[in-house]
Amino acid sequence: MRQQQTLSKSGFLSGIGLHSGKPTSIAVHPAPQNTGIIFVKQEANKIVACPATIQYLGQTDHCTTLQAADFQIQTVEHILAAMAGLEIDNAYIEIQGNEIPAADGSAAPFVELLEGCGLTAQEELGSYIKIVQPIHVQDEQRSIAVLPSALPRISYTIDFPHPLIQRQDYEHSCTPAEFTRNISAARTFAFRQEIEFLWSRGLGLGGSLNNTVVFSESDLVNEEELRFTNECVRHKVLDLIGDLSLLGFPVIGHFEAKRAGHFLHTKLVQAILDNPDKWILLNGGEANKSRILERTASSLAPTHLPELQPAFLAV
DSSP: OOEEEEESSOEEEEEEBTTTOSEEEEEEEEOOTTOOEEEEEEETTEEEEEESSGGGBOOOSSSOOEEOSSOEEBOOHHHHHHHHHTTOOBEEEEEESSBOBOTTSSSHHHHHHHHHHOEEEEEEEOOEEEEOSOEEEEETTEEEEEEOOSSOEEEEEEEESSTTTEEEEEEEEOOHHHIIIIITTOOOEEEHHHHHHHHHTTOOTTOOTTTOEEEOSSSBOSSSOOSSTTHHHHHHHHHHHHHHGGGSSOEESEEEEESOOHHHHHHHHHHHHHOGGGEEEETTHHHHHHHHHHOOHHHHSOSOGGGOOOGGGGO
């Protein structure tokens, strides 16, 4: 058990969207305890909000998208992975544009941003979802499950018919130190023959060798070498950590993923909520568990957003 955490001060990051190819910026702000992670955006004379929870999930085609009535945010998984990896419970992510900056294709720039803001412990203790019975999701040869475990951990397997990838397995112990050292710097990857297909779908328009690891049929296109020999599976772990944060609470369980992706990650998040008899809420009580299962968009909408002082106005 630990106290909830937020940021000590605000921070700012700009860049281009990986899929939109358009300029975009974010500012991260401290938030009160029990707020969660909430995306906010200035529109006219008001601030609109989209909580980072599964209830606001949009499409999961090559990235994770959130959408509310007022706006949509693409490619949220890397910034959410950094928040979850560093155990930040409460924060506002203010966005200018409709996509999180691609940065270098990993979560490392977001970790640097958040660590630069500093972390502040809050009075309330954090709650945890503890898995007590297995929950499985499968789609043909792809699968993901969460099993009871004394500590949170992830086992991930991928298998691509490429000489530099092939089968890769990775075991991750979910601690901030392990995330920062072994997961955060792993970059998103793509295959050269798939890039034109992505462009035809209106995706990958901001992709470059500066923010994507690109494989040709037999080699690496980037001049920079892989950061890890198994960078691809580590990035899949990164994506899973970001997608799992849409539960709203950290999970004590053992996640086993085989050739999964955003679609199955988020299906498992929904499956966990759909099977409340297979988990308990530690340090939250049954009343809070019922609130998690029954919450609606109106009950999630924060009431103190007008107190924000948007960082963009000072830039």
